[in-house]
Amino acid sequence: MPQNTQSNVTELRNESNAQPPALAWKDLRVAPPGASRPVLRDVSGEIGHGQWVTFVGPNGAGKTTFFRALVGLAPFQGEVWVHGEPWQTARWRVQMAFQPPAASFVGQTVLEELAISIAARAAHLGDPPPDGASLDAEVRRWMHLVGLSTALQRPVDQLSGGEMAKLAVAGALASGADVLLLDETQAELDPDARAAMREVLRGLARAGRTVLLVTHDMDDVLASDAVVVVKDGHMSAPMSPRAFFYADSGLPPCDHLGFEPPYLVQVARRVQRALAIEFSPLSEQEFVEGWQRVAASQILDARAQRGNPSIESFV
Amino acid sequence: MGRNGAGKSTLLDALAGLASPSEGEVTYHPPAGRTEVRRTYVPQSPERLLFATQAAEEFAASLRLSRSDVRQRWEEQVKPRLEPLGLGHLQPDDLPSRLSTGMQRKFVYAMALARPGEVLLCDEPTSGLDAASRAEIIAEIARYVQQGGLAITALHDLDDALFAATRVLALGDGRLVFDGPPQAFAASAGELERQGVPIPPSARLARALARAGGPKPGLYAPDELAALLLAPPVSREDGAPVAEPLGETGRTSADRGAAHASAAPSAGEAGPPSAERERSASHPALRWLSITAMAIAIALVHRPAGDLVAVLASVALLVALSAPLRTTLRLTWTWASFAILACAVSGLQLGPPFHAQWAFHFSAAKRTWFEVVPYWCYLQLGQLALARFSSLQLAALTDRALRRAVPRRQRLVASWFGALATRFIPAVEVMYREQWYAYRVRLQNAGRALNTWRALVDVANVIAPFVIRMLRFGETTADAMEARRLFEITPPSAILPPWRVSGRDVTATAMALVSIALLIWTR
Numbered sequence: 001m002p003q004n005t006q007s008n009v010t011e012l013r014n015e016s017n018a019q020p021p022a023l024a025w026k027d028l029r030v031a032p033p034g035a036s037r038p039v040l041r042d043v044s045g046e047i048g049h050g051q052w053v054t055f056v057g058p059n060g061a062g063k064t065t066f067f068r069a070l071v072g073l074a075p076f077q078g079e080v081w082v083h084g085e086p087w088q089t090a091r092w093r094v095q096m097a098f099q100p101p102a103a104s105f106v107g108q109t110v111l112e113e114l115a116i117s118i119a120a121r122a123a124h125l126g127d128p129p130p131d132g133a134s135l136d137a138e139v140r141r142w143m144h145l146v147g148l149s150t151a152l153q154r155p156v157d158q159l160s161g162g163e164m165a166k167l168a169v170a171g172a173l174a175s176g177a178d179v180l181l182l183d184e185t186q187a188e189l190d191p192d193a194r195a196a197m198r199e200v201l202r203g204l205a206r207a208g209r210t211v212l213l214v215t216h217d218m219d220d221v222l223a224s225d226a227v228v229v230v231k232d233g234h235m236s237a238p239m240s241p242r243a244f245f246y247a248d249s250g251l252p253p254c255d256h257l258g259f260e261p262p263y264l265v266q267v268a269r270r271v272q273r274a275l276a277i278e279f280s281p282l283s284e285q286e287f288v289e290g291w292q293r294v295a296a297s298q299i300l301d302a303r304a305q306r307g308n309p310s311i312e313s314f315v
Numbered sequence: 316m317g318r319n320g321a322g323k324s325t326l327l328d329a330l331a332g333l334a335s336p337s338e339g340e341v342t343y344h345p346p347a348g349r350t351e352v353r354r355t356y357v358p359q360s361p362e363r364l365l366f367a368t369q370a371a372e373e374f375a376a377s378l379r380l381s382r383s384d385v386r387q388r389w390e391e392q393v394k395p396r397l398e399p400l401g402l403g404h405l406q407p408d409d410l411p412s413r414l415s416t417g418m419q420r421k422f423v424y425a426m427a428l429a430r431p432g433e434v435l436l437c438d439e440p441t442s443g444l445d446a447a448s449r450a451e452i453i454a455e456i457a458r459y460v461q462q463g464g465l466a467i468t469a470l471h472d473l474d475d476a477l478f479a480a481t482r483v484l485a486l487g488d489g490r491l492v493f494d495g496p497p498q499a500f501a502a503s504a505g506e507l508e509r510q511g512v513p514i515p516p517s518a519r520l521a522r523a524l525a526r527a528g529g530p531k532p533g534l535y536a537p538d539e540l541a542a543l544l545l546a547p548p549v550s551r552e553d554g555a556p557v558a559e560p561l562g563e564t565g566r567t568s569a570d571r572g573a574a575h576a577s578a579a580p581s582a583g584e585a586g587p588p589s590a591e592r593e594r595s596a597s598h599p600a601l602r603w604l605s606i607t608a609m610a611i612a613i614a615l616v617h618r619p620a621g622d623l624v625a626v627l628a629s630v631a632l633l634v635a636l637s638a639p640l641r642t643t644l645r646l647t648w649t650w651a652s653f654a655i656l657a658c659a660v661s662g663l664q665l666g667p668p669f670h671a672q673w674a675f676h677f678s679a680a681k682r683t684w685f686e687v688v689p690y691w692c693y694l695q696l697g698q699l700a701l702a703r704f705s706s707l708q709l710a711a712l713t714d715r716a717l718r719r720a721v722p723r724r725q726r727l728v729a730s731w732f733g734a735l736a737t738r739f740i741p742a743v744e745v746m747y748r749e750q751w752y753a754y755r756v757r758l759q760n761a762g763r764a765l766n767t768w769r770a771l772v773d774v775a776n777v778i779a780p781f782v783i784r785m786l787r788f789g790e791t792t793a794d795a796m797e798a799r800r801l802f803e804i805t806p807p808s809a810i811l812p813p814w815r816v817s818g819r820d821v822t823a824t825a826m827a828l829v830s831i832a833l834l835i836w837t838r
Contacts, residue, residue, distance in 0.1 A: 263517040271541050291524070
């Protein structure tokens with residue numbers, strides 16, 4: 001079980017060595033118009049392909065500015081590569097989902113919204129525009145991919161928050177993007193819709209797409225492949241959620257940033273501390289399995305060693 | 316608690332008195348010596364409640380004080396409300412509507428809690444806030460409760476809700492499915508999930524552990540759960556998997572709620588999916604040409620006979636193109652109120668001091684009437700011109716029509732501009748209605764009644780935030796268009812239905828031609 005921050009970072013890097021990283025940026029400096037000083041100062045980093053990475057940090061730290069720069073809404077200095085190609089020619093492979101999603105839809109129905117995205121991809125690739133029969137079929141495929149089940153002719157304004165979030169992601173994918181930037185798209189969703197969206201993002205990463213999500217919800221971080229901390233215009237290297245929530249020594253980055261760790265992590269840390277064992281689960285399943293493993297042996301061992309029958313003294 | 320669309324907001328609206336239940340009633344029992352219970356309501360997206368004015372004036376409206384009073388008492392009365400929420404730096408002259416959305420939301424809470432009623436109703440108070448702000452808001456609500464208030468909140472952060480609340484109401488699909496203490500809620504989480512209630516992470520973990528032979532599902536603070544997990548196996552009930560308890564506790568008390576309100580899912584969230592695309596809609600080009608020609612012909616005639624022909628022709632076209640009766644009547648009603656006012660104004664001769672004596676000139680009123688009648692035709696023809704056209708179809712048609720005449724770049728800008736305008740007319744209407752709702756909430760929180768006179772005086776308090784929201788929305792749209800590089804894309808013409816000239820199109824065109832001929836003849 002990886003416990004060391006450094007080893008996790010290397011692990012992440014190695015995965016992406018086979019092909020160029022989905023996104024790489026070097027000496028990136030972004031000063032949005034009107035800002036007195038740059039919001040991001042000379043940050044460098046990269047994200048491997050097929051990864052779901054969460055971006056966390058206080059409001060105003062530069063997370064949104066970073067995303068806006070990557071889709072061409074904020075002028076930047078420095079270099080950015082998308083799949084090894086310079087950003088200037090490959091930027092259409094990066095798309096962003098906005099908040100509120102309703103403000104970004106041009107089509108009046110689900111079909112129209114996705115038809116525009118499909119036409120955009122055809123335009124970028126120089127393909128002929130789609131015809132009627134294949135359009136309907138393709139729209140259905142994208143809807144299926146993100147788990148959006150509704151009528152093609154459903155007006156976009158009638159969709160629920162969760163459905164809008166899925167439509168925004170489907171639109172970005174249909175326009176040919178395989179690097180998705182989601183800026184707090186989880187914030188206004190109910191818990192079930194958030195969990196459903198996590199499943200969608202998981203599936204997209206597994207299928208080789210790259211997802212960047214700005215979030216305040218620690219359960220999103222728990223479910224992601226890696227987490228980047230943005231603070232005061234600086235950016236950490238991607239670290240594994242395990243390193244983010246469980247530190248070997250000292251304050252874990254999560255607590256250092258002032259975030260309350262998820263319930264599961266809070267309980268696990270107490271168990272870990274009481275038994276002095278490696279116990280850093282990231283899901284309910286991992287928690288239950290780990291607990292079952294240690295429950296039989298470790299608890300009895302620990303009690304025997306300390307000769308203390310009191311439960312409370314362990315916690 | 317409940318999913319989106321379960322009826323939480325509708326219930327809060329009813330409890331706040333902003334929506335009246337179609338059955339049942341909401342009863343509050345005022346404390347001794349009082350005749351009524353004052354309610355403070357902070358609905359979802361509370362930033363809409365701001366009047367888009369200075370901080371001092373916002374507080375003045377909420378506290379029912381004058382602006383100068385608020386300035387004088389800023390340090391003693393206002394600042395202590397702002398500080399716990401991290402807004403202590405705000406000055407009376409600052410504009411809260413220029414803060415980030417999260418800060419605006421906290422500002423509204425600070426205002427609501429500065430002079431709260433006996434009941435505080437909050438809809439998703441922590442939504443869209445960062446971790447620190449979430450804790451601040453929960454702490455402020457807890458403090459209000461400690462001081463003797465009753466807080467009723469809808470919360471998405473279920474763990475926060477469970478550990479902070481003293482009583483939980485769960486809604487599933489518009490019905491109350493649980494009412495009881497948080498412990499009982501956590502214990503019957505499995506049963507409730509089947510009824511469509513979202514389950515908090517703590518209850519999910521407790522349930523997973525219970526299935527694996529762990530402690531019984533329930534509400535445990537992290538310390539408590541860790542202690543239970545570390546307990547020697549013998550102290551657990553034989554370590555056998557514990558069956559999930561059925562939610563008897565929840566069921567029996569479900570009807571004992573102090574407040575009864577009918578809670579139906581709001582129409583916006585659960586609207587029925589609309590019908591599939593109409594493949595055989597009438598031919599747009601023919602329809603447009605006929606309707607435009609008719610409108611021009613009507614504009615040239617101002618005679619009784621011409622008006623009669625115009626009205627009859629419009630009615631015939633409405634029937635031929637099967638326009639919805641509701642819209643037709645609504646437009647007629649709008650027109651009628653305007654027509655009556657116009658005729659009255661032109662015919663009426665007021666008495667002294669304006670005129671020698673009171674009189675009504677029928678001939679003047681009649682003249683106006685003949686001038687006003689064509690406007691009814693325009694409204695109805697406008698309805699027909701726009702009917703069953705979506706924004707994208709408009710863009711595709713414009714693009715096709717301009718293909719030969721206009722260079723690509725200009726053509727795409729024109730097409731997409733038309734599409735965006737059509738797309739956002741309904742969005743603007745929704746925003747306006749929301750702003751009006753927010754204004755009513757603000758008035759009620761301040762304990763003021765809504766009347767026409769006040770609404771006229773306060774019109775800026777509805778319009779200013781509405782315009783700001785519209786601009787923000789438009790900004791996001793502009794960003795999204797830029798990021799998608801919309802103006803480089805040809806509108807997909809595959810979206811256009813395969814229009815054919817049908818018998819109905821021929822009839823409509825023929826009718827328009829006959830009407831135009833008649834109109835010219837009456838002239």
